[in-house]
Amino acid sequence: MDPQSHILTVSTRGRGLHDVTREVNDFVARLNVASAGPRTGVLTCFIRHTSASLVIQENADPEVLSDLERFFARLVPDGDRIYRHTAEGPDDMPSHVRAALTQTSLSIPVVEGALALGTWQAIYLYEHRTRPRRRDVVLMYVGR
Numbered sequence: 178m179d180p181q182s183h184i185l186t187v188s189t190r191g192r193g194l195h196d197v198t199r200e201v202n203d204f205v206a207r208l209n210v211a212s213a214g215p216r217t218g219v220l221t222c223f224i225r226h227t228s229a230s231l232v233i234q235e236n237a238d239p240e241v242l243s244d245l246e247r248f249f250a251r252l253v254p255d256g257d258r259i260y261r262h263t264a265e266g267p268d269d270m271p272s273h274v275r276a277a278l279t280q281t282s283l284s285i286p287v288v289e290g291a292l293a294l295g296t297w298q299a300i301y302l303y304e305h306r307t308r309p310r311r312r313d314v315v316l317m318y319v320g321r
Contacts, residue, residue, distance in 0.1 A: 181208055185314040189304040192268070194234065194242045197314065198292075198299040204316050205287060215290030218320010223282040225313045228272035228305050230279035236299035249275055255307070272305035279303055287320060 183204050189195050201222065208216055224231050235241040253274045256267035263269055283300065286293040294300075302312055 181318045183316045185316055187302050187312045187314060189229075189302065189306075189310050189312060191309050192304055192307045193246060194232070194301040194303050196236065196299050197302050198236070198294070201285075201300050201316060202292060205290065205292060205318070208318055209290040216287055216318070216320050217289065218287050218318060220285045220287050220292065221282060221315075221317045221319075222285070222300065223315045223317070224302065225315060226276075226310075228269070228276055229310070229312050230276045230281060230303045230305070231283050231314070232279055232301050232303050233283060233285075233294070233298050234301055235297045237297045242301075249278075253278070266307075268305070268307045275303070275305040287318065 185197065185200050185204070187195060187197060187200075201220070205216070205220065222231055234245065253271045255271050257271065260270035262273070285300070302314060304310060304312070
């Protein structure tokens with residue numbers, strides 16, 4: 178089977194974690210319909226930006242996401258005078274640091290046509306800039 182791909186465009190509301198699990202599941206479901214049966218393989222998600230990232234995180238308690246953002250705000254504050262790269266504002270370089278500390282790609286097993294995520298796991302696009310952005314996530318499925 179040839180690899181299958183799709184570009185998921187996400188409009189963010191600004192800094193924070195944006196759940197994209199449903200959209201990723203929809204891509205996998207379309208593959209299942211196209212092949213007339215469940216698939217087994219690996220889905221790779223890759224974000225094509227340097228100031229946003231992807232993470233798998235808990236989806237049950239929203240405080241987890243809030244706590245994660247508070248942690249990053251303390252670890253990598255906006256406007257820190259240590260940064261020289263401020264061409265796009267005080268959140269510019271901190272956004273790059275946040276992205277470097279997280280992930281640009283995820284590999285998720287697909288078993289019997291479904292993402293093999295745990296019960297409380299979801300896929301999040303983590304926007305590190307303070308203003309809304311449009312972000313592209315490349316989805317690539319390899320398997321049968």
